[in-house]
Amino acid sequence: MRTSIATVSLSGSLTEKLTAASRAGFDGVEIFENDLLASPLTPEEIRARCADLGLTIDLYQPMRDIEAVPSDEFDRNLRRAEHKFRLMRRLGADTVLVCSSVSPLAVDDDELAARQLRRLAELAQDFGIRVAYEALAWGRHVSTYDHAWSIVEQAGHPALGTCLDSFHILARGSDPKGIEDIPGEKIFFLQLADAPLMAMDVLQWSRHYRCFPGQGGFDIAGLVGHVIRAGYQGPLSLEVFNDVFRQAEAGPTAVDAQRSLLVLQEAAGLAEPPAPVVPSGIAFAELVTPDAEPVSAILEALGFTRTARHRGKPVDLWQQGEARVLLNTGPAARRDGTSLAAIGLESPDPAGAARRAEALLAPVLPRRRAPEDAPLDAVAAPDGTELFFCATDSSELPHWTSDFEPAEHQPPTHHGARRTGHKPSPDGGVHHIDHLALTQPWHQFDEAALFHRSVLGFGAQESVDVADPYGLLRSRAVTSADGSVRIALGVGPAPTADEGGRAQHIALATDDVVTAARRFRAAGGRLLPMPPNYYDDLAARYEFTDDELETYRELGILYDRDADGEFRHCYTETVDRVFFELVQRDGGYRGYGAPNAPVRLAAQHARRPVG
């Protein structure tokens, strides 16, 4: 279906908004009146700009407080409307949105509302314009879609129809099934917005917290289904008021918006992009660093072995069990020190995974990075992390490991004595990467979860608040259904210039975190010390023996428990902004130790030089 977006959904000048909408592949726009008023372009110039960009102007919006008013007031409204209809002619827009009145002058009289809207439609028709009447959820007398439609029906004019808005319908708790009773040709327009489910004043909710379909809690696909079955032929158009998007760059926001419509169409059965190929494991995590020594020392103390080196680039492969870490000291090393730059995802169908990612607008990275590299499909996540789709153990597909030359005196990398599966390693060895923690750009946190869900086929857990000493962080985990891939997406308390500056980490799974931590320390590794008061609290809450508690205290091991199992974990020191975690999951524990995060964050702040 055709896609459209209201200019109010994007930041910047009208020109910036239009450019962003066009680049993201939208077919049309709704022009928000204030954006036009503030633009230095004339209506004719805006019309030409849209035409150059391949955008139609699908709606001019909004007209307010028109109907069900005393006749002298209505005369003034008609005068105002006539001005706007002339403007719309210059603009080349043929549909105008009229919101149900919130004016204290409006009376509760459907017959008067219908008569005045009919008069407005007659005037509009003279200009070749159609009027789409919409119920605001906080309209004074008309606040539900079926009420708005009954007035439109009563008015009975061909230039008058209704506009449906998913937010206004679903925020009121209306049943969208009744939409199917409206003749499709009388649904002049469909505006779509999702929103997180919140118990709050509906006007504030609408003005500040709307989001793109799939980012909130409404069943937008279900609503679209009803609208399509009613026979609606117009565009799917996004109208999102959101304080965060207002600050974000228009370009990425427009891409996120378009992706949300692609996913929505798939969910509503209106489009069939390539099916998701859910990753089945983490093949590797790639760190870039200007200085390999500090991270190499930690990896070595953790029991990793440098098993291979890339044939053409300064990239070392460090391995232990199924856990693989690439250490890249090449020009890819970002200027801000050591960081987690890429993730290899095991995929049953790497090319298929890349096809879906591309169809859902993920930037596809060049397929080969050097002539001798094995072909690897890769895309960029919204935070810039490179995602490589790999098939490490496939006999049919080229191996990414074939680009690597075994280090001297080391077993070969990809058909050597590696453990397969997650067999217990009672010696405290690491057997795989438990999860990765990535910090997201502040303005794209909601988008990141939608990206991982829709592009990669992950499930997203609820967002949790974590109290850092200097502000509230939010964290949201995305995982494959079987838990073989877990990524924790985090975001800071406020947008900062240094958005990449927060810590990232690699969590390594072991069956015996106490032994693993002891071995790490014996090999010269430094663990993050935890405050003794934490262990007094553990003693109050759980029945550990004194010996156990003393061991945990000595090693800085934290503990959590949920209905399914237990979690013990500890942390290495931090290099620039990267650190490692050793984790032991027992039973079916599903979390990431979130209750311990404030203690860990405070301990990390305490280790950091002030300022």
Added chain:
Amino acid sequence: MRTSIATVSLSGSLTEKLTAASRAGFDGVEIFENDLLASPLTPEEIRARCADLGLTIDLYQPMRDIEAVPSDEFDRNLRRAEHKFRLMRRLGADTVLVCSSVSPLAVDDDELAARQLRRLAELAQDFGIRVAYEALAWGRHVSTYDHAWSIVEQAGHPALGTCLDSFHILARGSDPKGIEDIPGEKIFFLQLADAPLMAMDVLQWSRHYRCFPGQGGFDIAGLVGHVIRAGYQGPLSLEVFNDVFRQAEAGPTAVDAQRSLLVLQEAAGLAEPPAPVVPSGIAFAELVTPDAEPVSAILEALGFTRTARHRGKPVDLWQQGEARVLLNTGPAARRDGTSLAAIGLESPDPAGAARRAEALLAPVLPRRRAPEDAPLDAVAAPDGTELFFCATDSSELPHWTSDFEPAEHQPPTHHGARRTGHKPSPDGGVHHIDHLALTQPWHQFDEAALFHRSVLGFGAQESVDVADPYGLLRSRAVTSADGSVRIALGVGPAPTADEGGRAQHIALATDDVVTAARRFRAAGGRLLPMPPNYYDDLAARYEFTDDELETYRELGILYDRDADGEFRHCYTETVDRVFFELVQRDGGYRGYGAPNAPVRLAAQHARRPVG
């Protein structure tokens, strides 16, 4: 009364929190358990630190999910409590907060709750500890203060009392009058928090939006009155969960917090700080600039005359009617270019105004800046702006203008031919400063309004949202009752490193903005051009003649109307981050042209070099 603050109300490590509370003059603290757990200090070290800082530990908090549970669960709770009582002994804290249970295990059985709380109190008594039981607004079975009190009464143990929390009481809409029925000695503790009036989930409201008394919409002083009349003898203690304060520096937040309690005590009749002395006009606005030329050129084109120069410093006085602008090129010039650094406020009692400011913790600035300066009382506002209390026309007090030497060929400054009062100047002349617009630090926006209200005796209007192309701004006006002083406080959409970087402006009152704008342009001044589409919209909304509209369009004059009158205004170009506005108020218009702000902001962005 003694004042106290919960450590959760301040950001940083426990040490930083304690230091900030002590410096701001608090007598005690509530130690929030998580702050203790995350601290590297032992309980004994925390106790010693508090003693060194002159702080008592008034409360340890919170214990949760204790009461009305099955007996095996209650046994575990008692075990946990005993651990915490031992900890409190080490800490030297003798009162613990127990919140009403939210556990799914809790049953609706007051008798059981009372029996278990009595058992807890018996145990506490063995440790010399008192238990303060509080109703959470979202407690599972106990959510109102009178219910919590009835359980405490039923339990009937001397070591068991109740804790009252203004948020939990007022957010539920409970009538606080019933507090007077509780014996004062059974009110073990009083926690205070205000909150903006919002229709939202009470748990989210409490966890993220609490604020200090006077910053929100609750009648905290009324509630405190009831508590005092009940005979409460404990401290007034702040417990504020707020996402913004979590990110703000602890030091300024603690001062804001203490000020809120001083103002609260005044409002509740518990303290009598020096009475407010409301300013009666704006004596001057002082701009600091590294280069006087651009601003001087604008002032000259606006019709200002350089009437005098400071005897000892590179400060020029520019004057027109009662509007005075000081242009300071001395070392006070901040490194970030031209800015509005100080405001002279006409005061009927400058020394009295300064005494109140000092009593309410406003930093008092050195009284004289150079040996020959006339004594001037001055304090710093939260945004760093210097506020001078002046008596320009007093015959008894020293004149600030006596530090200035009349410029050659100019009439003397302070007893010359100046107009007095706001007489009409039909020639388009400026007769006074209409208002000043200041940008506030993001983390202190609510505090700024409280400062201007409490320290200066201004009234605060509602906060309004203003759509900038790159994010939503908020603006809130503070004014003297007669409108002689108006200050618009603004804040950006997000905290930035460059918080002083946003525009400030001086709005100048004229009786004829068209003539004033024409004269300015004829004298070489550059007005901010406004988009033509804005004038098409004016034509649609109001019945201006074509000539009027053409004039407004030509000069970039904006228009607004309210129930009381009309407002016409236009803007000069911007120098660094300062610009001037010419405003014509007719009738009793009370606003600042907020509906036009998005158009003005877009026009200013359009004039700015990209990047």
